[in-house]
Amino acid sequence: MKTIIVNIFVVSAIFAVCESASAACGPNETVPQCEPCAVTCADRDKNICPEICIFNSQCYCRDEYLKKDGVCVPESEC
Template identity: 45%
Template structure:
């Protein structure tokens, strides 16, 4: 739950503790499930940013 399959890696922090990238480069080499906006991955699950 709280994740969506995307063809391209989003230009944002992906995991709890990550720093968002300063420069966004489209990365469409690794499609997969990524957390929805406002959520970050923690211990394999998408949690609200406030729970990081």
């Protein structure tokens, strides 16, 4: 029973950190659970992407957006 309570606390803490970090992100940014493969427009044509999830706690562009000149833009604007 003690283990279950500790696990619930840990999961709750992780969600709280992710939500507060997401609030500090810029426009079209979020904190994904795993680091994305393509981060900038220059990265989108690279085919190397790890098959594992590397835990993340930083802001990255939302799906279908990439960084261009420090701002998240739709991939179509790259």
